[in-house]
Amino acid sequence: MTIRYLLLLFVMSWTVGAEAKLNLVATTPSMGALAREIGADDINLEVLAPPDRDPHTLQARPTMMRSLRSADMVLAVGADLEVGWLPVAISGAANPRILPGRDGYFEAAAQVNLLDAGGPADRALGDVHPVGNPHVNLDPQRMAQVGQALAVQLGKLDPPNAASYAARADTFSAKVAERLEDWRKVAAGSPGVMLYHRDAIYLLDRLGIPLLGEIEPVPGVPPTGSHLKRLLDEYSGRKGVIIYPLYKSSQVPEKLAGDLGWEAIKLPLDPAKDADGDGYLSLIDEWVVAIASAKK
Amino acid sequence: MRKLTAGCAVTAILALPMTAYPSTESDIAELKAMFVEMKSDYERRIADLENRLAAAEKRAVQAEKKSETATERSVAAKRQADKATQQVVALDQKVEAAPAPVSSEPTPKTSAVTSASAFNPQMSVILDGNYYHDGLGGEGAALVGEAFQPEMGHGHEHEEEGHDDHGHEHGGMSNGFNFREAEFWFSATVDPYFDANAMVVVDGDGNVDLEEAWFQTRNLPHGLKVKGGKFLSDFGYINNQHPHQWDFADQNLAYLNLLGDHGLQETGLQLTWLPETPVYTLFGVEVGQGDQERFGVTLDDEEQDEFGLDSTDDGPRLWTAFAKVAPDIGDNHALQFGVSYARNSQHQGLYGFEHEEDDGDHDHDHDHEHEEEHGESGYEGSAGIWGLDLVYKFDGEGDYGHRDFKLQAEYLRATKDTTVRSGEEDLVGRSLDFTSDGLYVQGVYGIFPKLRAGLRYDVFGLTNKVSGAANESFGSSDRWTANLTWDLTEYSRLRAQYARSDILVAPDERERFDAFYLQFIMSLGAHGAHKF
Numbered sequence: 001m002t003i004r005y006l007l008l009l010f011v012m013s014w015t016v017g018a019e020a021k022l023n024l025v026a027t028t029p030s031m032g033a034l035a036r037e038i039g040a041d042d043i044n045l046e047v048l049a050p051p052d053r054d055p056h057t058l059q060a061r062p063t064m065m066r067s068l069r070s071a072d073m074v075l076a077v078g079a080d081l082e083v084g085w086l087p088v089a090i091s092g093a094a095n096p097r098i099l100p101g102r103d104g105y106f107e108a109a110a111q112v113n114l115l116d117a118g119g120p121a122d123r124a125l126g127d128v129h130p131v132g133n134p135h136v137n138l139d140p141q142r143m144a145q146v147g148q149a150l151a152v153q154l155g156k157l158d159p160p161n162a163a164s165y166a167a168r169a170d171t172f173s174a175k176v177a178e179r180l181e182d183w184r185k186v187a188a189g190s191p192g193v194m195l196y197h198r199d200a201i202y203l204l205d206r207l208g209i210p211l212l213g214e215i216e217p218v219p220g221v222p223p224t225g226s227h228l229k230r231l232l233d234e235y236s237g238r239k240g241v242i243i244y245p246l247y248k249s250s251q252v253p254e255k256l257a258g259d260l261g262w263e264a265i266k267l268p269l270d271p272a273k274d275a276d277g278d279g280y281l282s283l284i285d286e287w288v289v290a291i292a293s294a295k296k
Numbered sequence: 297m298r299k300l301t302a303g304c305a306v307t308a309i310l311a312l313p314m315t316a317y318p319s320t321e322s323d324i325a326e327l328k329a330m331f332v333e334m335k336s337d338y339e340r341r342i343a344d345l346e347n348r349l350a351a352a353e354k355r356a357v358q359a360e361k362k363s364e365t366a367t368e369r370s371v372a373a374k375r376q377a378d379k380a381t382q383q384v385v386a387l388d389q390k391v392e393a394a395p396a397p398v399s400s401e402p403t404p405k406t407s408a409v410t411s412a413s414a415f416n417p418q419m420s421v422i423l424d425g426n427y428y429h430d431g432l433g434g435e436g437a438a439l440v441g442e443a444f445q446p447e448m449g450h451g452h453e454h455e456e457e458g459h460d461d462h463g464h465e466h467g468g469m470s471n472g473f474n475f476r477e478a479e480f481w482f483s484a485t486v487d488p489y490f491d492a493n494a495m496v497v498v499d500g501d502g503n504v505d506l507e508e509a510w511f512q513t514r515n516l517p518h519g520l521k522v523k524g525g526k527f528l529s530d531f532g533y534i535n536n537q538h539p540h541q542w543d544f545a546d547q548n549l550a551y552l553n554l555l556g557d558h559g560l561q562e563t564g565l566q567l568t569w570l571p572e573t574p575v576y577t578l579f580g581v582e583v584g585q586g587d588q589e590r591f592g593v594t595l596d597d598e599e600q601d602e603f604g605l606d607s608t609d610d611g612p613r614l615w616t617a618f619a620k621v622a623p624d625i626g627d628n629h630a631l632q633f634g635v636s637y638a639r640n641s642q643h644q645g646l647y648g649f650e651h652e653e654d655d656g657d658h659d660h661d662h663d664h665e666h667e668e669e670h671g672e673s674g675y676e677g678s679a680g681i682w683g684l685d686l687v688y689k690f691d692g693e694g695d696y697g698h699r700d701f702k703l704q705a706e707y708l709r710a711t712k713d714t715t716v717r718s719g720e721e722d723l724v725g726r727s728l729d730f731t732s733d734g735l736y737v738q739g740v741y742g743i744f745p746k747l748r749a750g751l752r753y754d755v756f757g758l759t760n761k762v763s764g765a766a767n768e769s770f771g772s773s774d775r776w777t778a779n780l781t782w783d784l785t786e787y788s789r790l791r792a793q794y795a796r797s798d799i800l801v802a803p804d805e806r807e808r809f810d811a812f813y814l815q816f817i818m819s820l821g822a823h824g825a826h827k828f
Contacts, residue, residue, distance in 0.1 A: 049627075050627045052693060053627070053693065057696075057697075057786075059630075059689065059691075059826055059828065060826065060827065060828050061622070061630040061689075061828060062576040062578075062620065062622030062630065062632055062828055063576055063622055063623075063630070065570065065576060066570075066575070066576035066622070066624075069519055069570050069572060084786070084826055085826065088826065088827055088828070091491075092570075092828075093519075093570065094516070094519040094520065094521045094568070094569075094570045095519070096514055096515045096516070096517070099514060123785070123787060126785070127785065127786060220785055220786065221785060222695070222696065222745060222746070247693065247695070248695055249694070249695045249698075249745070
């Protein structure tokens with residue numbers, strides 16, 4: 001009897017607390033930062049993946065389902081980046097609001113043009129994504145575009161605040177436009193970057209910096225000796241920098257960088273879990289500095 | 297106008313090879329074919345963009361009409377229209393300029409980008425084969441699922457026999473190469489109201505079995521979901537996993553001996569509820585027809601007549617209830633507890649009672665006892681089983697699963713409360729209760745990137761007894777298993793497994809044997825998601 005009463009109280013307190021604001025759940029910290037920037041105090045936000053984890057290999061956990069159960073909207077990077085866990089988590093959440101195709105499901109990749117799209121759906125080439133490279137989050141310009149779309153979508157769910165969402169999206173776009181010039185200037189002349197995985201190609205493309213190959217022979221497959229030798233042969237005597245993500249072992253990048261006489265820099269692909277738009281832009285600052293370091 | 301420029305460009309392109317003086321006619325033909333293909337490709341893209349531009353403009357106009365109420369939307373639509381125009385212009389310029397590779401793809405229109413939904417239904421095929429060897433000439437793989445329990449040893453083998461011969465069976469293995477099964481998995485969203493899945497399994501001999509085929513609701517409020525059809529019950533933890541999802545090549549002794557090769561596979565309905573409690577808590581109930589391999593077995597019509605047992609034409613006879621709780625213990629850890637119960641209202645069998653003077657050395661008597669009609673009695677009643685499960689996962693932050701750890705343990709206990717209906721006259725009407733249990737504990741650790749080592753201990757029959765009209769208690773069967781699993785990519789997996797089994801095959805007869813597996817699992821098609 002008392003237990004039932006307590007349970008009822010629990011449930012009630014929860015629903016009362018959640019009543020006013022939209023509950024957003026972002027899959028990655030980048031999406032979380034964008035949601036904080038556009039939603040500010042008008043939303044509650046939860047971020048599922050920490051920045052030091054590969055969002056492609058994450059596993060669905062019951063606690064994620066619990067978060068999604070109460071969500072009014074889920075923000076995903078999309079293009080199959082979270083395919084290993086998000087569909088399971090959404091299905092387990094028993095929440096019709098956030099099913100793909102509904103207003104509560106938002107994918108960044110669906111709002112912008114994708115690079116690497118239309119490749120062969122042949123897994124001999126690794127874990128390829130025929131719909132396009134999903135790592136759009138490192139291109140601030142595309143993220144500004146995603147922010148605009150997000151503002152429209154949030155406005156649909158929460159019409160009274162639609163104008164604020166739109167205004168904040170414009171502010172973020174302006175911030176990006178303002179910094180983009182600086183970033184281009186700082187990075188200009190960089191001889192290029194070697195990546196571990198094609199996870200920063202959108203930023204390189206935006207800044208016009210050459211990509212000097214990837215340490216992975218094909219996506220999702222660890223480097224082989226012959227591939228590393230080929231990279232070494234191709235790039236020795238040239239300038240460049242290796243940038244690799246937090247969740248990759250530093251052993252191979254450091255070794256290869258040593259052999260090439262380059263620097264190997266470990267950088268997150270996402271800002272901190274509690275970052276806002278400025279936190280995200282600071283991450284891009286870090287990347288730009290790293291890219292420019294290849295000039296030395 | 298735009299078509300015209302495109303046309304001009306293509307003509308210019310087509311004229312290009314004239315000046316290049318290709319050496320052979322085949323070269324010319326090849327180039328022509330290439331340019332025709334390019335032309336049609338560009339025309340298609342331009343037409344596509346024009347359509348989209350028109351649509352966007354239309355939307356912008358519509359939005360303007362309603363601009364008092366929805367200014368943002370019209371702005372957004374106009375922006376889209378502008379963007380589309382820019383793209384058309386850009387594309388035109390590119391066509392005019394040269395046959396340069398087009399890098400800018402049209403803006404996607406859908407709200408989700410995934411290659412999987414290009415196929416409706418989404419499809420995947422999983423191939424599972426092995427090289428197997430054990431010290432019993434290949435009988436070990438089946439034997440681990442036939443550990444002695446009083447229910448089976450005294451009666452004769454009933455329905456299972458037929459099942460093993462005709463249906464597909466996970467345990468059936470020969471020494472040497474085996475193709476265990478090919479799983480064909482189809483899933484799709486049926487309409488706004490339902491999702492549906494079907495899994496058809498074909499074993500190495502070509503036997504086809506419908507493993508699962510069910511629908512599930514999408515739209516119910518309050519965290520409710522209803523599933524209907526044929527499905528693997530969410531009883532316990534490993535019960536709803538298919539063999540390719542197991543961390544070991546074979547099923548644990550507790551499940552094999554208490555629930556059978558397929559576990560609790562039921563035709564019926566399931567209701568689950570995920571309330572908005574502070575901690576993840578899932579409740580579920582299921583109702584099923586109750587046709588089971590081990591848990592709630594029934595005899596055929598002829599035997600029911602012969603032994604004076606009720607007919608079992610009516611269902612549903614099985615229900616289950618389960619709850620799962622998963623506290624949030626940080627990004628690196630996941631923990632889930634579960635408690636489950638299942639009940640089958642009909643459980644029938646035949647029991648060969650020992651005569652009082654028979655006590656002591658009975659050796660292999662029971663093996664032949666079914667030939668003596670007077671020794672067999674029919675019994676029937678109900679069966680209940682409860683289970684506890686625990687799963688803990690640690691994310692080791694390493695490359696490709698390096699340092700990840702998973703611990704999984706379950707305990708199952710089954711009781712069958714039955715009454716003797718026929719046979720020994722002085723025993724008819726007396727109770728005959730069977731109790732048996734089992735557990736397994738297994739851990740898997742990522743010793744290197746892509747390489748996992750697993751260790752499992754499983755035991756059946758810690759309690760293994762019959763009480764009431766007969767009172768006997770028997771020993772347990774157990775096994776140690778170690779394996780190495782190599783996940784080359786997300787789509788292919790190779791495994792080597794060694795097990796040392798100690799199986800009670802008769803009241804005082806044991807088989808101790810080694811079993812070795814080399815297994816491959818290949819996954820074709822859509823990117824599978826990993827359940828918790």
